[in-house]
Amino acid sequence: MAQDLIRAIADLHEEEALRITEERLSAGEDASKILEDSRNAMEIVGKRFENREYFIPDLVYSGEILQEITEMVKPKLKKAVKIERLGKVIIGTVAGDIHDIGKNIVTFMLDISGFEVYDLGIDVPAQKFVDKTEETQAKIIGLSGFLTLSFESMKETIDVIKDAGLRDKVKIMIGGGQINDEIRKYTRADAYRPNAVSAVSLAKEWAGDK
Amino acid sequence: MGKTPEELFKERNKRVEDAVQLKVPDRVPVAPNFGFFYAKYAGITCEEAFYDYDKWRMAVKKTVIDLEPDMYTSPRFTVLSPGPLLEIVDFKQIKWPGHGVSPNHSFQFVEGEYMKAEEYDAFLEDPSDYVMRTYIPRIYGVLEPFKMLPPLRSMMVGYAGARLTAELARPEIITALETLSKARAESLKWRSIMDSLRQELTDMGFPSGSESIAVAPFDVIGDFLRGTRGVMLDMYRRPDKLLEATEKVLPMQLQAGVLIAKRSGNPRVFIPLHKGADGFMSLEQFNTFYWPTLKKLIIGLIDEGLTPWLFIEGDYTSRLEIIRDIPKGKAIYHFELTDIFKAKEVLGDVVCIRGGVPNSLLCIGTPQEVKDYCKKVIDVVGRGGGFIMDAGAVIDEAKPENIKAMVDFTKEYGVYG
Numbered sequence: 001m002a003q004d005l006i007r008a009i010a011d012l013h014e015e016e017a018l019r020i021t022e023e024r025l026s027a028g029e030d031a032s033k034i035l036e037d038s039r040n041a042m043e044i045v046g047k048r049f050e051n052r053e054y055f056i057p058d059l060v061y062s063g064e065i066l067q068e069i070t071e072m073v074k075p076k077l078k079k080a081v082k083i084e085r086l087g088k089v090i091i092g093t094v095a096g097d098i099h100d101i102g103k104n105i106v107t108f109m110l111d112i113s114g115f116e117v118y119d120l121g122i123d124v125p126a127q128k129f130v131d132k133t134e135e136t137q138a139k140i141i142g143l144s145g146f147l148t149l150s151f152e153s154m155k156e157t158i159d160v161i162k163d164a165g166l167r168d169k170v171k172i173m174i175g176g177g178q179i180n181d182e183i184r185k186y187t188r189a190d191a192y193r194p195n196a197v198s199a200v201s202l203a204k205e206w207a208g209d210k
Numbered sequence: 211m212g213k214t215p216e217e218l219f220k221e222r223n224k225r226v227e228d229a230v231q232l233k234v235p236d237r238v239p240v241a242p243n244f245g246f247f248y249a250k251y252a253g254i255t256c257e258e259a260f261y262d263y264d265k266w267r268m269a270v271k272k273t274v275i276d277l278e279p280d281m282y283t284s285p286r287f288t289v290l291s292p293g294p295l296l297e298i299v300d301f302k303q304i305k306w307p308g309h310g311v312s313p314n315h316s317f318q319f320v321e322g323e324y325m326k327a328e329e330y331d332a333f334l335e336d337p338s339d340y341v342m343r344t345y346i347p348r349i350y351g352v353l354e355p356f357k358m359l360p361p362l363r364s365m366m367v368g369y370a371g372a373r374l375t376a377e378l379a380r381p382e383i384i385t386a387l388e389t390l391s392k393a394r395a396e397s398l399k400w401r402s403i404m405d406s407l408r409q410e411l412t413d414m415g416f417p418s419g420s421e422s423i424a425v426a427p428f429d430v431i432g433d434f435l436r437g438t439r440g441v442m443l444d445m446y447r448r449p450d451k452l453l454e455a456t457e458k459v460l461p462m463q464l465q466a467g468v469l470i471a472k473r474s475g476n477p478r479v480f481i482p483l484h485k486g487a488d489g490f491m492s493l494e495q496f497n498t499f500y501w502p503t504l505k506k507l508i509i510g511l512i513d514e515g516l517t518p519w520l521f522i523e524g525d526y527t528s529r530l531e532i533i534r535d536i537p538k539g540k541a542i543y544h545f546e547l548t549d550i551f552k553a554k555e556v557l558g559d560v561v562c563i564r565g566g567v568p569n570s571l572l573c574i575g576t577p578q579e580v581k582d583y584c585k586k587v588i589d590v591v592g593r594g595g596g597f598i599m600d601a602g603a604v605i606d607e608a609k610p611e612n613i614k615a616m617v618d619f620t621k622e623y624g625v626y627g
Contacts, residue, residue, distance in 0.1 A: 012446065055492045057442035064443060098305065098318045101438055123311075148569050148607040149315050178569045178603060186574045195489065 002037050009041035010048070012058060014065050021069050031076040038069050039083075042112040049109065050197045056105060063108055085116040087207035088138035090129060092120035093176075094153040099146035102176045102196075106142060109196040110203060126160035133166050140206050141170050142199065143189065146177035154179075155187040171206045175199060218415030222280045226417070226598065230517055230562045232539040234595035238588055238624030240617050241281035241419055241564070243521075243544070245288045245604040246316050247613070248273045256315055257308035259285075260293035263403045270407060274416050277617050280598075281419040282411065285404065287480065288604075289317075292400045298393040300351025303434070316606050324348055325435035327444065330451040333435075334458060339363065345435070352389045355382035420519055421474035424467030424481050424511065427456035427503035432485045441485065445499060456503045464510040471516050478517045478542070481507070487524025493532075501532060512540045519564075520544060523603065530556040546602040554591045563591055564598040567616060572601055572608035577615035584619050592624060599624065 005024070008017040024034055045062045048054040054062075089110050093103050100122050107119045118136055120128055129141060141161070143154050154174055161167055174189040184192035193199040213221065221236075228235035249259040252269030259266045270285045293306060303324070304310075306317040324345060325333060333340040339361050347357040358380055365371035408418065425433070431452065432441035444452040467479045485491070486500035511518045518541045525547040526533065533543070534557055544564035545553055553563055566587040571580060584599065591597050599620045605613070 014446070055495065056490055057445050057495060058492075060439055060442040061446045096312050096315045098311070098320070100321070147316055147318070148573055148603070151570070151573055151607070180568065180570050182570050182574060 002033075005034065005037045006041040006044070009038060009062065009065055009069070010044035012061050012065065014061070014068075017065050018068060018072070021072050025072065025076060031073045031078070034069065034073050035077075038066055039112070042066060046109060046112045046200075056101075059105060059108060084114070086114040086204065087140060088116045088118065088136050089140045089142060089203055090118045090120065090132050090136065090138045091142040091144065092124035092129065093122040093144045093146075094150050094157050095123055095125050096153050097145045097147050097150045098122045099144075099176070102146065103142075103144035106144070106175070106196045106199050109200045110142075113200050113204070115203060115207070126157040129157060130161055130164040130166060133161070133170060134164075139170055140203055141172045142203075143172065143174045144176045145174070145179060148178055150176065150179070151183050151186060154183070154189065158187055158189060173199060173202060213415075215413060215415035219412065219417055222415070223417050225280055229596055229598050230539065230542060232559070232562065232596040234626050237626055238592045238597055238599050238620050239280040240599040240620040240624070241279050241283075242277070242613055242616065243283045243419070243600050243604050244273065245283070246606040247608055248285060248288070250607065251276075251610055251613075255307065255313045256317075257293070257313035260289055260296075260306055260308065260317075263292065263400055267403055267407045271410065274411055275414065277614060279416075279617060281417050283604075284418045284421055285407070286421070287423070292396070295393055295396045295400065298352065298389060298396060302349050302351060319433070321437050321439075323437045323440045325440075327436075327440065327448065330448060330455060334451065334454055336361075336363065337458060337462075352393075353386055355380065355386045358382060418476060420471075420478040420480040421476045422467050422470035422479050424463045424479050424507060424518075426481060426483055426486065426500065426507065427459045427463060428486060428500045429482075429484045430459045430463065431455050438485065445491075445495060449499075452499065456499070460503045460506055460510075464507055467507075467511055468514045468516065471511075472514075477515065478519045479511050480519050480521060482521040483523055486529075487522075487526060488528045490524065493528060496529060497532065501529075505536065508536050508541060512537055517541060522546060522548060527552055533557075534560055536561065542598065544598075544600065550587065551590050554593075554597075558594070558596060562596045562598060565600050565602050566591055566597075567599070567601045569601050569603045569605065569608065572605065572612045572616070574609075575612060577611050580612045580615040581619045584616055585623060588620065588624050595626070 005017060005020045008020055021034055025031065042062065045054060045059065049059055091103060091107055093100055107117050110117045118132055118138065120132060133141065143157060145154055158172060161170065172189045173191040173193055174184060174187060175193050179192055181192050191202055193202055225235040225239045229239050246256050246259065248270045249256050251273045254265050254269050259269065266285065266289065274282045293309065296306060302320065304317045304319055307313050307315055311318055329344065332344065343357055343359050347354045360374050360377045365374050432438060436444060471477060471479050486496055491500065508518045520541065521544045523546045526545065527549045530553055538560050542562045542564050543557060546565065550563065550566045557563065567580065567583060571583060587599065599616065
């Protein structure tokens, strides 16, 4: 049964996945076990994305299926499930820019890879990154930007983080649109990554999980 | 002896035409695809570009006169509708400078599910009715009362239909139309300034890149109707409806592109591509959902004697073989992040390539670095013609001296001989 659900989700068979979930719930199975299988399935989805077998539409769809299963399972959960996390990541699209497709993909991939992700959304003022870092003690920050205006905005955000005395406590990566290594140097970020997969593996490296 | 503006206009147009037809022009044409760079160069804000028509006109004029590109990008591609007009109609689909985004930043699209998944049938059955009574009320606040309209086709019943006409004059609709008359006045004012700007630049010898826009059918659905998330889920949950919808909007896009291009006398039709790039979808999804109707759009425009200028955003390096399948020497492929050297290899004998200079280099590099890069691009991609020098993405931010370096160096080094 577990394998059936994992395969159905990983292969993006929505109806089958929901049917199996329903059956397992009516059979009185522990809801947290179903969630665990779903998470395992998402790991496979992530791997397939890494291998370029899956693309953004497939990720979006898998996220949708996961969401539906979570909704079904939630009322039957006895206690909150404690998940081991690799580390905390703060992410957001920098001030002035309201694009979020790329950022959402990175957030999703970080999440299914085991990170605790604080997604601050779009058009995020620099101070919000500082406040969230102080609140969560996260050690990794991801800045996203699609338009060329984000070059300046990323630079300012990193300056504000520095002025707050946090620069040595966090690693900062940037990505999106026209961003490249030249812009990384210009903004003094620690790293630039061109896509979600490489962003996740860098986050793992930074979190000490190689 | 200096050339007359008329001669210069013809010469620039011919240079571009030669490149499009894969002939060797006198030199590599250079056409920086300016967006808000016009404003930044002339020292006005993006907000002023949206609100102060005269300042915007002067900014565009100054930039074009100072830099003398072979083609300038119509400022109507940057400010598609001016701020006062957008305010009057209470437009919901973008945020613009001074109205949701900073006065110094570009307008940005507000992603949304403007057409709901369960509305495909209504759209497919009668797109005009759907647009009039469902879509328009959602995207223009002032036209929300249009949702109270009866389906106009219900008036097809002869004299019983007459009583339905009264529904057109509901007080809410009258109020909306009164507001629209203000929008009309604003629109005419803006249009006359933009038209006279175009005439002035023509008289000075500068052709524009294009005056008309057509959108890839998949992007019409993905950008304007269903949103990115919506359209991606549709690829799984209702692929047939999605395909039917792309076929439905294809002739509409074709007609609009042909009409405006022919009216303007400029044969180039701008087609910005959004959601079909590498990473955005698999090759198989591209072949199924994106390319078939885009290809029909390209060929339909070519059959009308027009020149599609595809602005290929993102990376298409894995799709070059597929998009090769169009008539030879009839279109422009303008690449953003695609490996342009590879593009020359795969497509050089079929289509004119445009682009090449990374926007990041124009923003933070030095003029010397820009020249070095342009040299490499001219040497490889410019070889044998069929190339137009430009940045990859639309130019908003850039150091003026870098743009000047790109233009002047191309004019000097790009001479064929």
